Amino acid sequence: MLEPAWTAVLGANGPRSWIWWDWVRRHLGVVGHATRQHLEMTAIAVGLGLLIAFPIALLAWRWRRLRGPAFAITGGLYTIPSLALFALLIPFTGLSTTTVEIGLVSYTLLILVRNILIGLDAVPDEVREAARGMGFSPARQLVRVELPLAVPAIVAGIRVATVTTVGLVTIAALLGQGGLGTLIYDGLERDFRTPLVIGTVLSVALAAGADLGLLGIQWLVTPWSRRRT
Amino acid sequence: MVEAADVSFLRQAAEWATTGAHWRGPAGIPHRVEEHMVMSLLAVVTALVLALPVGLVLGHLRRGGVLAVNISNVGRAVPSFAILVIGAQLFGIGAKPAFAALVALAIPPVMTNTYVGMTSVDPDIVEAGRGMGMTAGQMLLRVELPVAFPLIMAGVRTSAVNVVATASLAALVAWGGLGRYIVDGLAQQNKPMLFVGAVLVALLSVLTELGLALLQRAFTSPGLRGEASKVDLAPVAGAATAPTA
Numbered sequence: 051m052l053e054p055a056w057t058a059v060l061g062a063n064g065p066r067s068w069i070w071w072d073w074v075r076r077h078l079g080v081v082g083h084a085t086r087q088h089l090e091m092t093a094i095a096v097g098l099g100l101l102i103a104f105p106i107a108l109l110a111w112r113w114r115r116l117r118g119p120a121f122a123i124t125g126g127l128y129t130i131p132s133l134a135l136f137a138l139l140i141p142f143t144g145l146s147t148t149t150v151e152i153g154l155v156s157y158t159l160l161i162l163v164r165n166i167l168i169g170l171d172a173v174p175d176e177v178r179e180a181a182r183g184m185g186f187s188p189a190r191q192l193v194r195v196e197l198p199l200a201v202p203a204i205v206a207g208i209r210v211a212t213v214t215t216v217g218l219v220t221i222a223a224l225l226g227q228g229g230l231g232t233l234i235y236d237g238l239e240r241d242f243r244t245p246l247v248i249g250t251v252l253s254v255a256l257a258a259g260a261d262l263g264l265l266g267i268q269w270l271v272t273p274w275s276r277r278r279t
Numbered sequence: 280m281v282e283a284a285d286v287s288f289l290r291q292a293a294e295w296a297t298t299g300a301h302w303r304g305p306a307g308i309p310h311r312v313e314e315h316m317v318m319s320l321l322a323v324v325t326a327l328v329l330a331l332p333v334g335l336v337l338g339h340l341r342r343g344g345v346l347a348v349n350i351s352n353v354g355r356a357v358p359s360f361a362i363l364v365i366g367a368q369l370f371g372i373g374a375k376p377a378f379a380a381l382v383a384l385a386i387p388p389v390m391t392n393t394y395v396g397m398t399s400v401d402p403d404i405v406e407a408g409r410g411m412g413m414t415a416g417q418m419l420l421r422v423e424l425p426v427a428f429p430l431i432m433a434g435v436r437t438s439a440v441n442v443v444a445t446a447s448l449a450a451l452v453a454w455g456g457l458g459r460y461i462v463d464g465l466a467q468q469n470k471p472m473l474f475v476g477a478v479l480v481a482l483l484s485v486l487t488e489l490g491l492a493l494l495q496r497a498f499t500s501p502g503l504r505g506e507a508s509k510v511d512l513a514p515v516a517g518a519a520t521a522p523t524a
Contacts, residue, residue, distance in 0.1 A: 129488045130481045131444030137461045137477035141288050141470045213355050220358040221448075224465065231360060238364045238451060246368065250361035257356035 070244045077245075080233075085252055087228035091219045092260070095151055096212050099158030106159070107166035108192075117167070124160035132157065132218050136225055150222045157218060158211040165207025169200025202275065205268040209261050216257040220249070230256075288470065295471035306459070308479070315456040315483060318449070319442045322378060326385030326438060331431075334390045338397020338427070339419060347394035354387030359445040367452040377449035377456075384445055385438035392434025396427030425500040432495040436488060443487050447480045457483065 063071055074081070110120040127135075135153040143149045173196045181191045197204075223231030230249040237246025269276065295301060302308050337343040362383055366376030400423050408422045424431075447458030460476025463469065496504075 126485065129440055129484050131440075131447055131484055133444070133447050133458065133461055134477040134480035134484070137464070137473050138481065140465075141292075141474055142285060210355075213352075217356065217358040220360045224451075224462075231358070234358070234361050234364055238367065241368075243368055246361070246364055250358065250365065253358050253361065254353075254356045261356075 065242070065244075068243045068247050073244045074248060081248060081252070084228060084230050084232050084249070085256070088216070088219050088230045088253070088256060091147070091150060091154065091222060091227070091229055092212065092215045092256070095154035095215050095219075096158055096208065098151065098155045099162055099211060100208070102155065103159050103162035103166060107163045107170070110163070111167055111170050120163060121160070124163050127156040128160040130156075132221050133224070136221065140225070145225045145227070147227055150219075150225060150227050154215055154218055158215060161211045161214070162204075162207050165203050165210075166200065168207075169203030170196055172203060173199045198272070201272050202268060205264055209264045212260045212264060213257045216253060216260060220253055288474075292471040292474045296475045301475075305455075311455060311457050311459060312479065312483070315443070315446055315458075315480075318374070318377065318381065318454075318456060319439070319446050319487075322381035322442050322446075323385050323435070323439050325378075325382045326389055326442075327435065329382070330386045330390040331393055334393025334431075335397060335419070335424075338394040339423065341398055344394065344398070347391055351387035351391035354384070359384050359441070360448055360451075363445065363448055363452055372453040374454050376452050377446065377454040380449070381442045381445060385442050388434040388437040388441070389431070390434075392437070393427065393431050396430030396434075397423055399430065400426045426503065429495060429499055429503065432491065432498075436491045436495070439487050439491055440484055443480070443484045447476075 063069065065073075106120055106124070110116040130138075132153055135156060136149055139149045139152055143152065177195060177199065178191070181195045186194065219229045220231030220234055222229045223235045230253045233245040233249030233252075237243060237249065296308075300307075304310065334347060337347050359380070363376065363380040366380040366383075370376045370379055404422060404426065405418065408418045413422070446456050447461060449456055450458030450462035457476055457480045460472050461480065464471075464473025464476055
């Protein structure tokens with residue numbers, strides 16, 4: 051029963067092996083649907099996470115005293131395990147996408163807030179001075195000078211948040227909310243390896259793909275940093 | 280936001296938590312807490328024994344950085360739920376797959392942070408130590424390790440909190456621990472039990488994080504204390520994310 055994983059690579063192919071291509075072929079629709087759900091849940095979580103993290107980070111940047119509370123709250127949320135956070139919410143928001151998204155968004159906040167702050171803090175004082183000297187208003191300085199310079203750190207945060215979220219979304223299956231976790235859960239429930247392997251491999255692939263894609267976006271939006279590397 | 284139904288639910292949960300029967304026997308709260316803590320501790324200690332020497336040696340030699348750093352990127356991309364179920368396929372159900380999965384999960388952050396911590400030691404300090412005639416062993420124990428300690432501890436904290444979290448998923452592969460309340464609560468639609476289990480898991484995680492943070496502060500060399508916040512912020516752009524509270 052315990053066949054090593056490499057036999058799959060070498061072509062073992064049946065209901066008891068690590069991969070059974072016939073099953074995959076017959077369930078392409080299911081796999082595709084789960085992948086799409088997974089992507090959607092991840093995108094919503096990271097998108098909402100950014101929408102919430104930006105104002106928090108900007109406030110904490112403007113008023114240093116708010117940093118302590120901002121990190122205490124987002125750090126506290128980050129420390130609560132995802133399954134526990136979902137379970138805490140279920141009595142109030144039920145087995146729903148809302149429950150899943152609240153949980154997922156909570157996890158992105160610490161990483162995003164921290165990296166936005168790191169990016170803004172790293173803007174050299176000379177650059178700030180120059181912008182002020184050119185007559186930029188504080189708001190214009192933020193949008194035109196400071197935020198663009200913070201992009202690499204912010205994208206680094208989005209990458210970490212995205213990769214983490216892709217992994218956590220698998221737990222949504224326990225709440226019946228779909229995603230690639232349903233394949234992993236199916237593998238567990240029916241003691242059937244093929245969906246387990248497909249769910250795991252696709253989840254890792256999504257994480258890696260999203261990571262590379264975000265790196266590509268960063269390359270596109272920061273033309274000034276290309277020459278240096 | 281808070282409705283009457285929510286208030287009555289919280290009362291039910293409190294009732295569940297204060298029922299004497301839920302505090303006795305193998306399915307009682309004390310036993311589940313103990314299981315959870317013992318399993319987590321064993322997994323983290325095993326991971327430390329395996330990952331610390333590798334990270335220290337690679338970091339000391341400043342070699343193998345690609346491996347040491349990427350292992351935690353890969354580790355983050357593989358869902359812990361999947362690691363657990365794969366563990367169940369390899370080792371059967373119960374404590375064995377839970378332990379194996381938790382150790383596998385705990386290794387990458389420790390290894391990466393140890394490596395990064397060791398390589399972040401200022402070469403001038405190493406040079407000074409060598410100039411004072413320190414042997415390689417003295418250098419490691421009295422110079423490099425203390426300087427790298429805050430980053431290493433950040434890795435240990437990440438691992439420990441991950442382990443406590445994932446141990447609650449281990450109920451899915453028929454192991455015990457506090458996850459039983461959550462998984463059984465979901466299956467039996469027993470929301471008070473589910474909720475109490477979740478509160479206990481959350482508490483244990485937060486206490487683990489706080490306890491290790493205190494431990495870190497107590498054992499950080501006095502000369503480095505002022506830099507703690509800087510060190511905590513440093514690894515974000517790279518591989519090691521430590522939950523900072």
